[in-house]
Amino acid sequence: ERSENIVSAFDSLVGLSVGDAFGAQFFATENRPLLREETALPAPPWPWTDDTEMACNLLDVLRRHGQVERDALAAAFAERYDPYRGYGPGTVVLLRALRDGEPWRSATTAQFGGRGSMGNGAAMRVAPLGAYYPGDLERAALEATASAVVTHAHPEGVAGAVAVAVAASRAASGDTSGLVDAVLAHTPPGRVHDGVRRAAGLLDRTREEAAYELGNGARVLAQDTVPFCVWVAARHLGDYERAVRDCVAVGGDIDTTAAITGGIVAAHVGAEGVPRAWRDAREPLPGWLSPATGEPRGVDRD
Ligand code: 8NA
Numbered sequence: 077e078r079s080e081n082i083v084s085a086f087d088s089l090v091g092l093s094v095g096d097a098f099g100a101q102f103f104a105t106e107n108r109p110l111l112r113e114e115t116a117l118p119a120p121p122w123p124w125t126d127d128t129e130m131a132c133n134l135l136d137v138l139r140r141h142g143q144v145e146r147d148a149l150a151a152a153f154a155e156r157y158d159p160y161r162g163y164g165p166g167t168v169v170l171l172r173a174l175r176d177g178e179p180w181r182s183a184t185t186a187q188f189g190g191r192g193s194m195g196n197g198a199a200m201r202v203a204p205l206g207a208y209y210p211g212d213l214e215r216a217a218l219e220a221t222a223s224a225v226v227t228h229a230h231p232e233g234v235a236g237a238v239a240v241a242v243a244a245s246r247a248a249s250g251d252t253s254g255l256v257d258a259v260l261a262h263t264p265p266g267r268v269h270d271g272v273r274r275a276a277g278l279l280d281r282t283r284e285e286a287a288y289e290l291g292n293g294a295r296v297l298a299q300d301t302v303p304f305c306v307w308v309a310a311r312h313l314g315d316y317e318r319a320v321r322d323c324v325a326v327g328g329d330i331d332t333t334a335a336i337t338g339g340i341v342a343a344h345v346g347a348e349g350v351p352r353a354w355r356d357a358r359e360p361l362p363g364w365l366s367p368a369t370g371e372p373r374g375v376d377r378d
């Protein structure tokens with residue numbers, strides 16, 4: 077069943093990486109007019125960003141160890157750090173310190189005056205991990221916590237990762253009911269939890285109203301990013317393109333909201349649910365991640 081789990085995780089990674097690459101296209105000034113056009117696609121290739129680089133590292137650790145090994149994850153993040161992938165400012169400082177040999181525990185807890193990061197960076201990479209444990213929400217939450225603390229020591233940074241992993245675990249299980257409630261039940265108390273609770277009350281509202289109430293990631297914090305992503309995924313769990321376009325349409329941290337939401341939805345619809353043209357437009361995944369174990373269904377031969 078371990079190989080089944082890795083298939084599910086790779087499905088989610090396809091959705092995450094395509095969402096990341098698609099969303100990042102709209103940071104380009106020349107592509108802004110396309111933002112609200114439902115049919116137009118940016119010209120390929122669509123390079124992926126830090127969201128995908130970190131997700132690939134996390135999936136590689138899962139594949140090698142069968143669970144999150146924090147030392148291995150920190151080493152992978154540091155060794156494969158590419159400064160041109162658009163990492164958050166705190167994460168740049170952190171990954172440089174890890175490269176210089178500082179232990180991840182001290183480096184990570186020292187971030188932001190000793191409070192740790194509550195950026196959305198632990199959440200943006202974690203959907204495939206949730207998909208690796210389909211329907212086992214407790215385990216998804218536990219492993220997500222382990223994966224988050226390597227870079228995000230603040231409880232809100234961790235809670236964001238837990239919420240996304242639980243959503244992806246639930247989505248991968250095939251159970252389409254009560255996604256928001258399932259996330260709420262496993263997310264520790266705090267601002268991310270409060271946001272997800274508000275999302276539950278907004279399910280009949282428009283994407284613009286939900287983004288206004290919950291945040292669109294413009295502050296790059298877990299709490300103003302994750303609740304909206306859970307809201308979109310709950311609304312469009314069966315429709316990858318609709319979900320990702322809704323993330324892009326409201327602006328904000330669109331590579332990351334599209335990566336998170338795309339990763340959750342693809343855990344449910346599979347890589348085949350991601351439009352072929354979008355998969356072809358996305359920059360190939362890093363060579364060191366291939367060949368994928370057991371040639372997972374639907375994964376691009378990148
Ligand atoms: P991070 O750890 O630097 O956190 C992101 C930001 O959140 C920080 O730079 C701070 O502004 C703020 N922040 C985090 N923790 C605290 C705190 N305790 N107190 C006050 N402020 C805080 O990086 P990250 O890895 O969490 O960030 C992920 C984001 O960075 C994603 O959106 C990712 O795509 C990337 N990013 C890229 C671009 C780009 O232009 N390519 C733009 C924004 C973000």
Ligand code: MG
Nearest residue numbers: 125126127331
């Ligand atoms: Mg990014």
Ligand code: MG
Nearest residue numbers: 329330331332
């Ligand atoms: Mg981003």
Ligand code: MG
Nearest residue numbers: 084343344346
């Ligand atoms: Mg599946």
